[in-house]
Amino acid sequence: MKILFRQCLRGSIYLLLSSFALPIHAQVSVSGLITDSSNMPIPGVNILLKNTTTGTTTNFEGRFKLEASPSDTLVVSYIGFKTQELAVREQVFFTINLTPEANTLAAVLINAGYYTTTDRERTGSIAKVTAKEIELQPVVSPLQALQGRMAGVEVISNSTLPGAAPTIRIRGQNSLRPNGNYPLYIIDGVPFNSTPLETNSTLSFTGIDPLSTINPADIKSIEVLKDADATAIYGSRGANGVVLITTKKGTTGETTVQARIRSGFSEAPNRIDLLKTSEYLKIRQKAFENDGIVPNENNAYDLLVWNQNRNTDWQEKFFGKQAGFTQANLSISGGSSTTRYRVNGSYLKQGSIYPGSASFQKATGSVQLNHLSKDNKFSLNMAITYGADKNHTVGIGSLIPQVFSLAPNAPKIFNEDGSLHWEEWSEVGKENPFQGYLNTSDIKIHNTLANLNLSYRLMKGFKLSSNFGYTHLNSNELTKRPKESYNPQYKEFIDHESAHLQGESTSWIIEPQLSYQENIEKLGIKALIGATLQEQLNLQTGVTGTGYATRSMIGNLAAATNLSRGLHQEANYRYMAFFSRLGLDWDKKYFINLTGRRDGSSRFGPDKRFANFGAIGAAWIFTEEVWVIKKIPWLSFGKLRGSYGITGSDQIGDYGYLDSYVATVGPGGLYPTQLANPNYSWEVNKKLEAAVQLGFFKDRLQLNVSYYKNRSSNQLVGYSLPSITGFTSVQANLPATVENRGWEIEAYAKVINTDDWKWQSTLNFTLPKNELVNYPNIEQSPYANSYRVGEPLNIALLYQYEGINPKTGYYQITDVNDDGRLDYEDRVVVKDRNSKFYGGWQNTLQYKNFDIQFLLQFAKKEGEFALFDAGRVGALRQEDYIGLEGDKFQTISTQLDAIRGYSNLIQTSLPYTDASYIRLKSFALSYSIPNTPLQKIGIKNCKLFVQGQNLFTLSNYRGMDPEMAKGQGTAFGALRTFTTGIEVKF
Known part of the structure; x- marks a missing residue:
């Protein structure tokens, strides 16, 4: 019995000990990766063991690690995302994809450059466009995808030619110099020089856009940093705003192949009603009747020499083609819990709406690799992007304005063999309007961008990292000008010619950083210190060759009889900086963000190279207060935020502080080409912002209102010098101050949210104001004829129109100073060319497998009346001239006084008219085929x-394009494009 009792006792003790020992021996190390819906890691996610206080948070890479047993359940929670519960069992690694709540602000992750934040916690002004919006647009440059989608960001296309550089202004124009207003572009952490490339081609007006080598399908998001809090960490480089481009990364799981192809065409968006031949001839005949002059073959060749029955639609001849558009993209992505990859390739080809064989082709490739060690301490992120553009243009640079000045019965352009027709033009002393058409330019651009980021977790909360970047852009342009492009009667003075232009830009950057992140009870701390070392080398050479024996030899410099070196420039730019950030929050309710940077630039003299910049941003989420929650239950979110800071700018040429000389033609001599001034320094930009963010009814309705005021001073401009010095100006700082202020309103609404129907709507509205608030002695400056104190920078200085002189019947302009001539001293009328307001309204509608997205872009502005040629003897506009004369228009005449009256009139405010518009900027309809059969x-x-x-x-504007309502209203920058396509994922 005792033996049995002892055995039972031993067995009981063994079972009891085993029951206690089981959890101890079953404890395992559980780790995982937590990402959002875009597979981007989320730092700061809480992971708790259910019904315990044991837990941890994810690190910077969205990784976590803790001890658990098979019987435990992980509770994963993060503000703005749905909480998930996951049983551990035998699983030791978790890949967790959090689903955002219904568009809560905390679920919107934002790239702020050197750190990541959320829309809920941000203290600065940051706008974001995602891949879903970018992919829907058949565009060449990523900047074109931003049009109408961001408050405070204005993008103008400038040209219909693919590859042309658009203009982007973030909260207005800060610098008096046009080339001093470029924002900073950062692609995957690497600065990218987006200054338009010089060219001899028909793109010379806008320059070549280096961003055209970037594939929009590679882009995950584009964030634009606007205020001081967001931009000050970039110091001098962020004065005009920062554009952050983040490319797509690989995903965990099995390999996925995605292919997308689309094809379509582009065409001119509009036509102007021009006079038919019978109407045009009637006006011409009336002019001779008024003058009492008998028409002859010299002064009236269109009435007596040219065919009276010919009626040519010159708009159809000049830009009536449909430009083909084809784009294909293929990507492969996948990976494991520790290593992810993505490989992408694309091809794009776009034709031209103009005569000839002009075309634009682009091929791109990219590789992304992301690796994290098993202990979650070491990470490697690598991205390599390569893009190659080939732009073939014909000599059509000056053709567009001419189409609106050609008589409808003018002679033909081409002979039957395709050569230019000259006889009928030359016999009346005119040039063929397609003169130069046979000229061609072949532009090849190769762009490589590489980024490597290495990081290591030193201890709890601390991470040491370094970012390495390299860019190399090479452009090669060959322009051919055969003498057949020009009037053969001048063949003794013209010859075959070629122009060669080569450019190369190489840069590298190293940015070591130490970051710290910790939560101490209710206090959250995020700190960062780092340094930047950057060097950029720019080379540009140009050569012109003439005297080629045959047209086929043009471009082969060995066959040219004469070579002239037109350009040779070399510039080395060096930049270094130290930067820091301290972000504090208390109970996720009160936030403060401090940033500072000390910059050094080689573009200034030895004593002026360094400057300090910094900013402070703060926010208060007042809906976290108990008294707000109780009294205003329908207000789901409310935040007040503000910022103030100083940034700078060094956007000037290199070596401007030094004397420069060139060799004389004779031996042993030098002559100066630039005066030294080692005392000029940084432009200074002071930025102030106050804003409120509100969410109603569980954030189904959101409203953001911001007021900003930026002042840019210490302007880097040319200081005028007396002619006795031998120079017109010297680089200097002038006490001119430019102010940009305004209001930005952003609204979001989830109008319908059912199982079958969904409708989301977003509105952005900007009310800007630009002003030159101060410029001492502007009258003695080189800008006296361009700017006025108290007015915007983008203005037209115009004459004052008095009306029609009752004696002469011609237009009369006021001679303000009564000196007997009209000059800039008589230009007393100021016309603001800026938009009074602008914005966009974007909508997304979903019904089951159907998806519709559209964007309406709008602006309130004025522009020059399209073809305001009332009283010009060669008037071509259909409207207003059928009656020939009246109180509004001067007497139609061929006399010099009438021509002079018209020339002066178009430099008054009378031709200006309303150019406001609402444009259906983009529209996309898609249908997802049900997965079951696929x-x-x-x-x-x-x-x-x-x-x-x-x-x-x-629009009520009667020109080609109200967005570009300038000149004679004949410019247009946006083509109408239609495409269809298919996207397949394997």
Whole structure:
């Protein structure tokens, strides 16, 4: 019995000990990766063991690690995302994808440059466009995808030619110099020089956009940093705003292949009603009747020499073609819990709406690799992007304005063999309007961008990292000008010619950083210190060759009889900085963000190279207060934020502080080309902002209102010198101050949210004001004829129109100073060319497998009346001139006084008219084929889509394009584009 009792006792003790020992021996190390819906890691996520206080948070890479047992359950929670519960069991690694709540602000992750934040916690002004919005647009440059989508960001296309550089202004124009207003571009942490490339081609007006080598399908998001809090950490480089481009990364799981192809065409968006031949001839005949002059073949060749029955639609001849558009993209991505990869390739080809064989082709490739060690301490992120553009243009640079000055019965342009027709033009002393058409330019651009980021977790909260970047851009342009492009009667003075232009830009950057992140009870701390070392080398050479024996030899410099070196420039730019950031929050309710930077630039003299910049931003989420929650239950979110800081700018040429000389033609001599001034220094930009963010009804309705005031002073401009010095100006700082202020309103609404129907709507509205508030002695400066104190920078200085002189019947202009002539001293009328307000209204509608997205872009502005040629003897506009004369227009005449009256009139405010518009900027309709039948053949997803760009414009403006309502209203920068396509994922 005792033996049995002892055995039972031993067994009981053994079982009891085993029951206690089981949890101890079953404890395992559980780790994982937590990402958002875009597979981006989320730092700061809480992971708790259910019904315990044991837990941890994710690190900077979204990784976590803790001890658990198979019977435990992980509770994963983060503000703005749905909480998930996951049983541990035998699983030791978790890949967790958090689903955002219904568009809560905390779920919107934002790249702020050197750190990541959320829309809920940000203290600065940051706008964001995602891949979903970018992919829907058939555009060449990523900047074109931003049009109408961001408050405070204005993008103008400038040209219909693909590859042309658009203009981007972030909260207005800060510098008096046009080339001093470029924002800073950062692609995956690497600065990118986006200054338009010089060219001899028809793109010379805008320059070549180096961003055209970037594939929009590679982009995950574009963030634009606007205020001091957001930009000050970039110091002098962020004075005009910062554009952050983040490319797509690989995903965990099995390998996925995604292919997208689209094809379509582009065309001119509008036509102007011009006079038919009979109407045009009637006006011409009336002019001779008024003058009492008998027409002859010299003064009236259009009435007596040219065919009276010929009626040519010159708009159709000049830009009536449809430009083909084809784009294909293929990506492969996948990876494990520790290593992710993505490989992407694309091809784009776009034709031209103009005569000839002009075309633009682009091929890009990219590789992304992301690796994290098993202990979650070491990480490696690498990105390499390569892009190659080939732009073939013909000599059409000056053709567009001419189409609106040609008589409808003018002679033909080409002979039957395709050569230019000259006889009928030359016999009346005119040039063929397609003169130079046979000229061609072939531009090849190769761009490589590489980024490597290494990081290591030293201890709890601390991370040491370093960012290495390298860019290399090479451009090669060959322009051919055969003498057949020009009037053969001048053949003794013209010859075959070629112009060669080569450019190369190489830069590298190293940025070591130490970051710290910790939560101490209710206090959250995020700190960062780092340094920047950057060097950029720019080379540019140009050569012109003439005297080629035949047209086929043009471009082969060995066959040229004469060579002239037109350009040789070499510049080495060096930049270094130390930067820091301290972000504090208390109970996720009160936030403060301090940033500072000390910059050094080689563009200033030895004693002026360094400057300090910094900013402070603060925010208060007042809906976290108990008294707000109780009294205003329908207010789901409320935040007040503000910022103030100082940034700078060094956007001037290199070596401007030094004397420069060139060799004389004779031996042993030098002559100066530039005066030294080692005392000029940084432009200074002071930025102030106050804003409120509100969310209503569980954030289904959101409203953001911001007021900003930026002042840019210490302007880097040319200081005028007396002619006795031998120079017109010297580089200096002038006490001129430019102010940009305004209001930005952003609204979001989830209008419908059911199982079958969804409708989301976003509105952005900007009310800007630009002003030159101070410029001492502007009258003695080189800008006396360009700017006025108290007025915007983008103005037109115009004459004052008095009306029609009753004696002469011609237009009369006021001679303000009564000196008997009209000059800039008589230009007393100021016309603001800026938009009074602008914005966009974006909508997304979903019904089951159908998806519709469209964007309406709008602006309130004035522009020059399209073809305001009332009283000009060669008037071509359909409207207003059928009656020939009246109180509004001067007497139609061929006399010099009438021509002079018209020339002066178009430099008054009379030709200006309302150019406000609402444009259907983009439209996309897609249908996702149900997965069930596709999965049988290995297709995970298939989508069919139709897309349109610049489909129609509502405007009272009677020119080609109200967005570019300038000159004679004949310019246009946005083509109407239609594409259809398919996207398949395997």
